[in-house]
Amino acid sequence: MSVDRRQFLADATKFLLLTGAAGQAWAFVAEGRPQDAPDYDIARHWWAMFIDIEKCIGCGRCVEACKIENDVPDEPFYFRTWVERYYIPARDVTSPRAEDHPKVDSPDGGRHGFPDIYPKEDGSKSFFVPKLCNQCAHSPCVQVCPVGATFESPDGVVLVDKDYCIGCRYCVQACPYGCRFIDPRTNTVDKCSLCYHRITKGLTTACCEVCPTGARQLGDLRNPADPIHELLRTHKVQVLKPNMATGSKVYYNGLDASVR
Amino acid sequence: MRAGFRDSEHLVRLALLFGVGVLLFLGARAILVPADFGELGHFRTGALDDNRRRPVVHAGRAACAECHDTAAALAGGAHAKVGCEACHGALAAHAADPDAAAPPELEAKGLCVRCHGFNPARPASHPQVDPEAHAEGASCTDCHEAHSPAA
Numbered sequence: 001m002s003v004d005r006r007q008f009l010a011d012a013t014k015f016l017l018l019t020g021a022a023g024q025a026w027a028f029v030a031e032g033r034p035q036d037a038p039d040y041d042i043a044r045h046w047w048a049m050f051i052d053i054e055k056c057i058g059c060g061r062c063v064e065a066c067k068i069e070n071d072v073p074d075e076p077f078y079f080r081t082w083v084e085r086y087y088i089p090a091r092d093v094t095s096p097r098a099e100d101h102p103k104v105d106s107p108d109g110g111r112h113g114f115p116d117i118y119p120k121e122d123g124s125k126s127f128f129v130p131k132l133c134n135q136c137a138h139s140p141c142v143q144v145c146p147v148g149a150t151f152e153s154p155d156g157v158v159l160v161d162k163d164y165c166i167g168c169r170y171c172v173q174a175c176p177y178g179c180r181f182i183d184p185r186t187n188t189v190d191k192c193s194l195c196y197h198r199i200t201k202g203l204t205t206a207c208c209e210v211c212p213t214g215a216r217q218l219g220d221l222r223n224p225a226d227p228i229h230e231l232l233r234t235h236k237v238q239v240l241k242p243n244m245a246t247g248s249k250v251y252y253n254g255l256d257a258s259v260r
Numbered sequence: 261m262r263a264g265f266r267d268s269e270h271l272v273r274l275a276l277l278f279g280v281g282v283l284l285f286l287g288a289r290a291i292l293v294p295a296d297f298g299e300l301g302h303f304r305t306g307a308l309d310d311n312r313r314r315p316v317v318h319a320g321r322a323a324c325a326e327c328h329d330t331a332a333a334l335a336g337g338a339h340a341k342v343g344c345e346a347c348h349g350a351l352a353a354h355a356a357d358p359d360a361a362a363p364p365e366l367e368a369k370g371l372c373v374r375c376h377g378f379n380p381a382r383p384a385s386h387p388q389v390d391p392e393a394h395a396e397g398a399s400c401t402d403c404h405e406a407h408s409p410a411a
Contacts, residue, residue, distance in 0.1 A: 009276070013283060042308070057382045059375045061346050068350045069317045085381050116379050126381035151303035161307035197314035206318045210346040212339075212375055213386070 040200045045155040046222040047194055048249035049208075050231045051130055053256075055215035058083055058128035062207035062216060063111040069195060069206035076108040078181050080192040081132035081207055083110030088258060090123030102258040129252075129259050130216060132207070133158060133179040133192035134240060137247030141171035141180060141191075150189065156221070156249060157194045165189050176244050194218070221249070318345050319355035327358065337408025338387075347371055347406075372400040 003011075066072060066081045087103045107114065110128070118126060136142075139158050142150050149164035150171055165188035172180045172189060183190040195205035199218065203209070208216045219228025231237075231253075238255040239248035252259075296305035324330050324344045334340045345351055353361035369391070378388040389395075400406070 009280065012280065054383055057375055057386050058379060061374075065318060065345070065350065070314070087381070113374050113377075114379060114381065116377075118380065120380055124380075127383075128381055148297065148302040148304070149307075151301055151307070153308060154300050159303075159307060159311050161304055161310065163310065164304060164307065193311055196308075196311040198316055198318075200312050201316065203316065203318075203320045206350075209318050209320055209343050212342040212346045214341060 039202075042154050044222055045199075045220050046249075047135065047156045047199060048219045048221050048228060048251065049132070049135070049194070049205075050217045050219055050228050050235075050237070051250060051252050052215045052217075052235075053127055053129060053252055053254040055213040056083070056128040056130055057213055057215075058085060058110060058114050059212065060110040060113050061210040061212060062130060063109045065206040065210040066192075067111070069198075070193070072190070073184060076111075078183070078190075079109045080179075080190070081109075081130065082106055083114075084129045084131060085110070085114050085126060086129060086256065086258060087118050087126040088124060088256075090121050125256075127254075127256065129255075130207075131177065131179070132250065133175075133194070134177055134246065134248035134250040135192075135194055137249060138245065140174040140176060140244075140246060144170040144174040146170065153196075157196055157199075158191070159193055159196060160189055160191060162186060162188050162190075176241050176246065315352075317350045317352050319350075319352040321345070323355040324351070326355075333407040335408060337405070337410070339407060339409060368399055368401045368406065369395075372404075372406075 060083055063079065063082055066079070067074070070080055072078050072080055084104050084106045087105075088101075089103075103118075105114070105117075114128075118124070135156060135158050137152065137156065139150075139152060142152055142158060145151075146168065147164055147166055149161045149166065151159060151161070153159050167182060167187045167189065169182060169189070172182065175191075180189055180191045182188070195203070195207075198205060204218045205216075208218045217228065217231065219231070220226045221228065232251060235253040237251040237253050239246075239251060240255075240259065241248075294304050294306065297303070299305045321330065321343045330344060334342075347366060348363050351361075351363055354363050373391045376386075376388055378390050382388055404410075
């Protein structure tokens with residue numbers, strides 16, 4: 001069989017144009033449109049979280065609930081949220097220039113509570129800091145993703161497209177808060193999705209649902225009636241690493257300067 | 261043909277090859293990039309739905325109140341604002357079918373101590389006890405009402 005060049009070019013052009021068009025058409029038919037969902041208007045929400053360090057008792061319910069709710073691997077180094085304990089010892093008056101280095105621990109992410117290991121000395125300071133994805137509005141992790149597998153959703157949540165993730169780990173390195181991990185089962189990245197499957201159904205996140213002291217509160221900044229506006233107005237709030245200009249939407253009340 | 265363009269045929273051939281390359285790229289792109297990519301940003305719009313598809317495991321206190329009189333149980337006590345699933349565990353399966361999935365029995369002592377055992381890192385205003393010295397082997401619920409303890 002012989003095909004001359006003219007014939008080959010004509011056939012190849014037809015093949016490319018036709019299969020491309022068919023692919024486009026099929027994908028259009030196959031995909032659903034979340035913004036068309038009747039019960040949730042993606043343009044009317046802008047999710048954030050308020051964390052009150054002065055209320056956190058370090059019980060670890062949030063860590064446990066998150067693991068169950070989001071099917072996070074059980075090993076003690078995979079967390080979508082975790083709790084850290086900071087301990088700043090009493091100042092040593094004999095060496096006044098000594099830095100007050102905080103000691104930070106998080107046994108199993110704080111999932112089973114914190115053993116009482118530090119001396120009860122006067123002048124020391126200790127407190128709990130719940131951590132999770134800061135849902136940055138200008139996320140370093142989104143900026144480095146080479147394939148568009150992680151993104152800031154129109155309602156302000158940084159999400160992962162597990163079907164699209166190639167597991168390159170750039171985002172794991174880029175996150176200044178250490179909030180990402182590689183799921184060993186899929187070899188794709190995973191992180192806090194702010195319980196996107198819950199908040200889009202009118203529920204609060206699993207961690208907020210089980211927090212016994214109300215130290216964590218989900219908020220919708222685009223809803224003028226949401227209590228988060230009053231919380232932000234009446235408390236002295238700070239975000240983590242504000243110098244990095246990540247546009248973090250996890251606001252901490254009572255954040256100590258030693259927290260990184 | 262003018263002398264200066266004597267070799268123009270191979271330029272035409274080059275242009276054609278380039279054109280084929282562009283078409284190949286566009287064709288491959290049309291096939292490989294999902295149609296909904298880039299609608300709302302540099303991502304696949306369908307990924308929003310994928311994230312929403314995860315099953316709910318914690319039912320939420322509103323679901324509990326549909327069958328149980330939680331308001332009466334918690335009324336007036338220091339636990340009024342504590343979610344049911346903070347102590348009782350994830351119960352969406354039970355909320356969906358109360359007969360199929362019974363909530364687990366609770367072990368009071370470990371449960372209470374998780375929040376009320378003494379720890380210097382806890383806020384001083386939070387009620388805390390040394391469980392050994394405080395109870396001397398008694399169960400918490402011997403003295404305290406778990407759902408509405410005195411503040």
